[in-house]
Amino acid sequence: MSGARRIGPLAAGLAALTMVLLAGCTLGPSQRPALATYGPGPAATVTTTAPASGTVGPGGPGQRADPIRWQGCADVADTDPTTGQQFDVDCATVVTEGSAVGSAGRRSIEVARARAAGVADDAPVLVVLDGSPGQHGRSDVAAVAAGLSPAVRQHFAVVTVDLAGSGDADPIDCISxxxxxxxxxxxxxxxxxxxxxxxxxxxxxxxxxxxxxxGPDLPLVNTTEAADDLDHLRAALGTDRLTVLGRGAGATLGTVYADRYPGRVQAAVLDAPANPMDAADARAAAVGVAAEKALxxxxxxxxxxxxxxxxxxxxxxxxxxxxxxxxxxxxxxxxxxxxxxxxxxxxxxxxxxxxxxxxxxxxxxxxxxxxxxxxxxxxxxxxxxxxxxxxxxxxxxxxxxxxxxxxxxxxxxxxxxxxxxxxxxxxxxxxxxxxxGSWPAPENALGAVKANGAPPILVLGAVDDPVAPYESVRALAGQLASAVLVSWQSGTHGSYPASACAAGAVDGYLLQGQLPAVGTLCPP
Known part of the structure; x- marks a missing residue:
């Protein structure tokens, strides 16, 4: 898509450590979707309707938080270094309840907001979860916003997050x-x-x-707790429902959020997610198989x-x-x-x-x-x-x-x-x-997700992606109660907005509340 580039400055989007540990996949050869609809955008559309926020999942009816207080952040760039695009940038801290991480038993997340020229202070919020925790959070908000399609960044205030234990959110800097x-x-x-x-x-x-x-709170730094923190962010933003765009491990987090808080989801785009139900050793083996084909x-x-x-x-x-x-x-x-x-x-x-x-x-x-x-x-x-x-x-x-x-x-x-x-x-x-191998036992190991009661969810997968093998993405889309899968005939990791066809599907979904036809397959 003209004027757009892939989310994130790193070449591959994820490092191999996180690919292996978080990229959900099932062992086996690549298979292409049975249905194929080609075109630069959605071939057919279905209007989506968000459910009432009373729909309750495993996370409960929703978290509570004090209203967010945006303020200037001198340490966060307001210009994307790659494109030179400028944004109005603000920062805030959201203190969450529950698990104790950091000083004085407080757990917090650090957030930043980027608004393109002409985007109002009260514009709807799009939370972008790009890559792994600590990879593209608060400090990268301008670059993340610039990586979205023009229509999306001109409509939404883009928010990025330093999840607990990463970035500036009570970081655990324990690896020398x-x-x-x-x-x-x-x-x-x-x-x-x-x-x-x-x-x-x-x-x-x-x-x-x-x-x-x-310390004893180390096992609490996990994706399930991060999903709860995201709902604290939703509450702090003063909105009943959250709109999320995730890529890679960020898409996996978005999946877990939709499962825990289905009634709190306005819309969710999951680009190259892992399947939380897959065992980590099967994921690691499948990444190896996918990498052989990519080589x-x-x-x-x-x-x-x-x-x-x-x-x-x-x-x-x-x-x-x-x-x-x-x-x-x-x-x-x-x-x-x-x-x-x-x-x-x-x-x-x-x-x-x-x-x-x-x-x-x-x-x-x-x-x-x-x-x-x-x-x-x-x-x-x-x-x-x-x-x-x-x-x-x-x-x-x-x-x-x-x-x-x-x-x-x-x-x-x-x-x-x-x-x-x-x-x-x-x-x-x-x-x-x-x-x-010798890590402490997990507090909340990931498992099956359904997101029962969530509105329609858009899932993106590339059929030859070596990072998030297609079979896993397709399996996850089949498990989610309301997901529609858009497939891309490519070996590139991350479909949005690299594929004009996938970008068109995302734009239609986020901006008009419309989904592409079931079985949409984007051309190379």
Missing amino acids: RTDLGALATLGADPTQPEGAKALAEVTRSITFECTDQG DAFAAACPTFSGGCPLGADPRGTVEKTVAQLDAAATPGTGRVTGGSVLLSLLLGLGDPAVWPGLAGDIAKAGQGDTTALASRLSTALGLSDSRSWVTPALIYACNDTAVRLGPDQLATAVQDVRAQAPLFGPYALGLLGVC
Whole structure:
């Protein structure tokens, strides 16, 4: 869509840690939808009607909060650095009840609001949950607003949130730069002796530091509690119902919110969500399978890159050789680029074809002994040079959202089971899940969601998305009581607003209360 770009400044939208731990998927080959309707926008429309706010879900009738008090925020940019678009930006703190996180037993979320020129102070609010906790929250509100379609950002006041434990909302900054570096340089196969040792050491260190800093409230930093916090935000905004647009882990949070508070939903767009019902080990295996397919597409596209393919005549073979070569040359977990670092870089980039040429060049250099560019790519994507890396809250939420705890023996069995379908990425993806191996038991592990009584919900999924495999997105849409799925024939992670067809469906839904026809399939 002209004038619009994909939500979020990171190339892939999610880091591989969160893909593996939060991206819901089911193991199996990609399948395309049975029904197909092509076109630049909704092929047919059905007017939506929100239910009365009295419809009660597992979260109860709704939270209470003091009215929000917007004020200027000098530390939040009012200009999107990519497009130069300017917004009126305000900030606020919403204190929530219930679970104690942070000082004096208070739990709070930090929010920011961006309004394009001409958007009134009392404009309807769109809460955008982009990516993982801590990834695109309060400080990124201008960039998030600029990433929406023009019609949406000219209608809504856009609100982003630092969820509890992330950003400026009582952050739990418990993963050291040394441990973050170790996570980025794990071995390609955690069942190999050196790889298993590195994984065990970083897991032990992270668990100790986070349980020490987070204390007994650490398990309460989870998506279920975050959904309750969102309803506190709704109450503070003074509205009976909330309009939400989520992407990736943010879409998963939007799903849980709709399930817990179906009568408090005005509209919800869920772009590439996880399926909360899927077990984390099945998700990890499925991410590995999806990444193998995406790597084949990456290799096939490599000869078309400007200047030719830097990976030579056999791009996939070169990648595999580079992974093995670097794993043999560097001890995993010590901060030196390993074969696992190559796989992590690929997991970060395979969902965004725009970065493939640069990624291929960096991997080629690494195979020739120069790992500087690849290390820099990983550092930037994971926020290792930032004052706080978003990987820390993302990992905390991810581990607290699942009851799966894979010890060395269970991990070895799981790796063996997936190796035939995903020989390169399967062991590595499951190894990342092993980071939660000694984590405390969850307070609210995610499970099945129905959102009974919610208004119609719009779900978006790309049929070859390597981050949120399509089968899981489609399964989730089938589980939700009132969902309509729009599919996109693409391997790009995140359909809105990258696909003009999907953007048209979202605009019609949010602005006119209309849904696309069942079975809509957007063209490449």
